[in-house]
Amino acid sequence: MGGNSVWRMLVAVATWQLTAGQTNLLINPSFEDELSGSWQGNGFTFERVTTDAVDGTYSAKCSGRDRDVEGPLQQDIPFLKGRHYVFEGYAKLLNEKAGTIWQSYKVIVQMDLPDQANKQTYIIAYRAFVTKAQGWIRVNGSIEAPMKDPSNAKLSFRGPDPGVDFLVDDFKFYEVEENPFWRQEADANIENFRKANIALNVAIPSGVPAQDVDVEVSLKKHLFGFGAKIEEFELGLHPKTMYERIYNSWFNWATVQAYKWKFSKGERYDPDFSRATDATEVLLANGKTVRAHSILWDIKKNTPPWVIALRDDEVRPEISKHISYMMNLTKGKVAQWDVQNEHIHGHYYEERLQDPTISKNAYRQAKAEDPNGPVLYLNDFTCVTSGASTEDYYELAMEYLNEGVPVEGLGIQGHTKEFVKPDPTAMWRRLDRLAETGLDLMMTEFDIGWPDIAVRADWLEDSIRAFFGHPGLKGVIMWGFWNGSMRDPDHELVLGPNPNELTILESGERWACLTKKEWTTKETFNMATSPSPLSVRGFKGDYEVIVKVQSVPVQRETFTLGDGEAIVDIAVTDSNIPIELTEEEDFVPECISHREEAVVASATTSSLDEALTCRTVKSAPSGTAEDDAASVTCEADEVMTSCNSYHMLKQSDRKGEEMNLNAGGQMECTAYNGKSSISGSSKGKGKEGNPSENGKKKVPLRTNSRGPPGKDERGRVLKENVNGVRAVARCCKVAGLKCDYKTAGPSLVFKGAMAEARCSSDQFAFGCSAYQPFPDSNGVKPNDNVDGCLAQSGTQASSNSAERSGAYSYAACCSATSTLECMAVASSASKQRSGASAIAVCPDGFTMTGCNVFAADGKPAGAKIDVPRKTQKVTCKAYLGASLPRDAVGVKSYATCCRVAP
Ligand SMILES: *[C@@H]1O[C@H](CO)[C@@H](O)[C@H](O)[C@H]1NC(C)=O
Ligand SMILES: *[C@@H]1O[C@H](CO)[C@@H](O)[C@H](O)[C@H]1NC(C)=O
Ligand SMILES: *[C@@H]1O[C@H](CO)[C@@H](O)[C@H](O)[C@H]1NC(C)=O
Secondary structure, rough: OHHHHHHHOOOOOOOOOOOOOOOOOOOHHHOOOOOOOOEEOOOOOEEEEEOHHHHHHOEEEEEEOOOOOOOOEEOOOOOOOOOOOEEEEEEOOOOOOOOOOOOEEEEEEEOOOOOOOOOOOEEEEEEEEEOOOOOOEEEEEEEEOOOOHHHHHHEEOOOOOOOOOEEEEEEEEEEOOOOOOHHHHHHHHHHHEEEEEEEEEOOOOOOOOOHHEEEEEEEEEEEEEEEEEEOHHHOOOOOOOOOHHHHHHHHHHEEEHHHHHHHOOOOOOOOOOOOHHHHHHHHOOOOOEEEEEEEEEEHHHOOHHHHHHHHHHHHHHHHHHHHHHOOOOOOOOEEEEEEOOOOOOOOHHHHHHHHHHHHHHHHOOOOOOOOOOOEEEEEEOOOOOOOOHHHHOOOHHHHHHHHOOOOOOOEEEEEEEOOOOOOHHHHHHHHHHHHHHOEEEEEEEOOOOOHHHHHHHHHHHHHHHHHHHHOEEEEEEEOOOEEEOOOOOOOOOEEEOOOOOEEEOHHHHHHHHHHHOEEEEEEEEEEOOOOEEEEEEEEOOEEEEEEOOOOOEEEEEEEEEOOEEEEEEOOOOOOOOOOOOOOOOOOOOOEEEEEOOEEEEEOOOOOOOOOOEEEEEOOOOOOOOOOOOEEEEOOOOOEEEEEEEEEOOOOEEEEEEEEEOOOEEEEEEEEOOOOOOOOOOOOOOEEEEEEEEOOOOOOOOOOOOOOOOOOOOOEEEEEOOOOOEEEEEEEEOOOEEEEEEEOOOOOOOOOEEEEEEOOOOOOOOEEEEEOOOOOOOOEEEOOOOOOEEEEOOOOOOOOOOHHOOOOOEEEEEEOOOOEEEEEEOOOOOOOOOOOOEEEOOOOOOOOEEEEEEEEOOOOOOEEEOOOOOOOOOOOOEEEOOOOOOOOOOOOOEEEEEEEOOO
């Protein structure tokens, strides 16, 4: 808490207000003109009145209502696929209904969607707890339109019980923009708020040479909750189910929902929550943090039937007994309790007993039962992944706080509305509003769905990145991860018929790669070459330190990194007895993203040649400045099948290359120079104030400026212009040759993360390209079936989020009139010395259509296609651009070799 005001200033987003430049999308929004032609009021008395208005002369009165859905309605409002909208308006209750405490207002948009038989309803604003005494109140909320084309959209205002009259006025409905820089801001927040500094003082016993001692520091458990609702019955079995093993690997928190009252196996005099408590014991034994869900649930159908059957005067004491029982049952075991669930959307106990204080008193009692115990949460929906109840939740929390009710956290359900792409900007804005309460925030029930699994993975990644990047949140709990235990289809991370037969989907891979690879800390220090104390900036959480002497692990220490710096003293043991290390299961050893996979262009040849022939074209060298580019194209009757590049001085300062259409509509292979490590060359440009937009790559400067002459490592002045990159294309023809140029990316942002551009089933990837704005590219290789290209991200050199990125992959996906056969030939890895090379050639009868360099451990200088005079064979030769440690893997060259099937 407390720190909220500090970070709030960092979140730079425009205000959500109807400003002069924006259009109110409603007609006659303040009811100043005749209602007919703009508003409809079907089945009730709908009229303009002058007695009471928020603005102007008129408001609209709704009376004679006999259904709660009756209220003003406007047809044919603009509501476009994937856009973001805000509603604001005012309403005033004119009478109450006997026997009810509260009324509610609801603003909805209904529409037709392609492939959906029924009209779809999206709630844009909701207010519960409405009373006549409040007079005019503001009703506001926001929404994202679905990623399908809506038609016939209409907006209506409704909600109060039949017989209740109300006035409405001053409606606004307008579009708001996404913040294109959300990703950089999220990454910057992650760097600032999710990490802290570690100083390790390592004392080595006398007689042990420092160079014999290696210290390995690694994060074991994030402080931030990356959790899941678990299937209680699948835990603690022998042997462990695959479900539990994946859970243990991917998640540090769990929600146990079998604490719900209805889940008790007993009734009034014999409660039995053993399903929940047994699962809790297993989770705690595995080092997980548990949140318990939920003591009460303010909705009748979710209340045990025997409670519903009690006499009214028995209900209050029974609630009290239940709260005592549950708080005692979980004492010392759970970190958070949802005391009342979905109170905004249900008031079963309050309305039944006509007592507005029941939920408030539940919090008071729960706190009194265990004052230093779990953090007490409210838990509700449509507050952050959509915005109908954000304002209501804020108001409810403020009312509790003002009355001293001990609510300590706001649980945010986050079941994303169907077909809605997450909008990090809107989610942050809603989180900001809830954070103004000063309460802890927890995304307690997140799930998101889309049938295309690569798109689902991107949506999941964007959401999780936005959540981790919002400093007000304490964690995100997935509402299940296996399709066997999820509410909706197409939301799962793993798929399978039973807990031992599970397939990990790209959405699951993305979760694991993001939370365990992009966002993790693992550093190794040799004590002879490292400064003292050892300094690490790491993710907050629980750490392990392994000390190795002569590569033998002899000591294990642990510490926790919280908000402040952790200063850790380690006295290295003089024992040389090896300790046993526990290997963590890694279910996702390779992280491959297919983000934004798309065809960027296509090309064909008019050639009628029966044989496949190719030639190589090379560009002139690029300039010497960072982002200087060099391009080549093929002849009109040729098709570009590959695009690679190399550095003139065999340096690794390259950003790779791209296959794109140029302004003249021709395919072009463009290579980009990196940030030179050679002194005297001009500095990078176009960086400051030009962060890439929304995770898209920044458009590199396509200048051909020639920098001043550089100097090499030994200080020799280099000839002008030799310090740049050359683009190299293969230009091929054969009858009917057609290539689609596919892209994908960026990959995640860590060394080894990959982006894959995939071909369709009737195509081969004739050649590949890789581009990475920061840091230098690690190159690209064809995948195992030669029907896609894998570009790998390099080690990130900067902690500045505007200078970090993943890799982009390009594939030339080709087919021809005749059946083709293709294979990829990989060289063995080069030596680790700077300038070392690796050569691949095609088998006899095959033509080289592509040549690429791939450097598993980085520093490639590119690949050249040559025809050595001696052999007269086309070779693909890859170079290493800087020396690597002895245990690293050098560069490999990959030749793609195709022929017309004999
Ligand atoms: C509280 O729980 C403990 C252990 O579960 C139990 O022994 C004790 O009887 C409980 N106390 C009350 C008042 O329910
Ligand atoms: C509702 O409107 C008020 C006043 O303009 C604003 O402070 C608040 O942030 C809005 N709430 C939401 C959820 O947009
Ligand atoms: C989960 O997916 C598997 C594999 O497609 C299927 O066999 C199973 O029936 C699904 N489970 C549920 C509950 O839908």
